[in-house]
Amino acid sequence: MMILKPAAKMLTLTLAVVALSATVVSAEGNSGHVTKYDDLAWQPAGEGAEATILWGSEEDGSAVWAFRMQPGVEFPLHAHTNDYNGLAIQGNWVHIDADGNEVTTAQDAIAFVEGGAFHGDRCAGPEVCITLVDLDGTRDMFFKE
Numbered sequence: 001m002m003i004l005k006p007a008a009k010m011l012t013l014t015l016a017v018v019a020l021s022a023t024v025v026s027a028e029g030n031s032g033h034v035t036k037y038d039d040l041a042w043q044p045a046g047e048g049a050e051a052t053i054l055w056g057s058e059e060d061g062s063a064v065w066a067f068r069m070q071p072g073v074e075f076p077l078h079a080h081t082n083d084y085n086g087l088a089i090q091g092n093w094v095h096i097d098a099d100g101n102e103v104t105t106a107q108d109a110i111a112f113v114e115g116g117a118f119h120g121d122r123c124a125g126p127e128v129c130i131t132l133v134d135l136d137g138t139r140d141m142f143f144k145e
Helices: 008-025
Strands: 049-055 064-069 074-078 084-090 093-097 102-105 111-113 119-123 129-135
Touching: 064 119, 084 102, 093 111
Parallel strands: none
Antiparallel strands: 049 064, 064 129, 074 119, 084 111, 084 129, 093 102, 093 119
């Protein structure tokens, strides 16, 4: 089941993202301390979606991910082995629970999804969605049979 709740770990992450976002906007002339979103090493993550590791390591499960989804792109019901916290840093990110209930999270909320909980994701637009996801372990995705 999807629960929106603040967490100390995610609050720290949120503050870091807010600081990063503010810095990215004013990065012109910076001496290499800031990377703009368009300059990240985005990899395909499905049609109309991309992912990149912002920091940490995929091998040891410490990676913090950014996902970029085009408006209208939807991921069908799926689950992850591990819990995750996420927040939209741009756009309107829609969470869909296993019963089809939808909650839009923009920059005013933090999402928590328990490991094993089936859910879907969609970018409601009108702008591209960029979300930050911190899994409690390695990233995987599995679908209902």
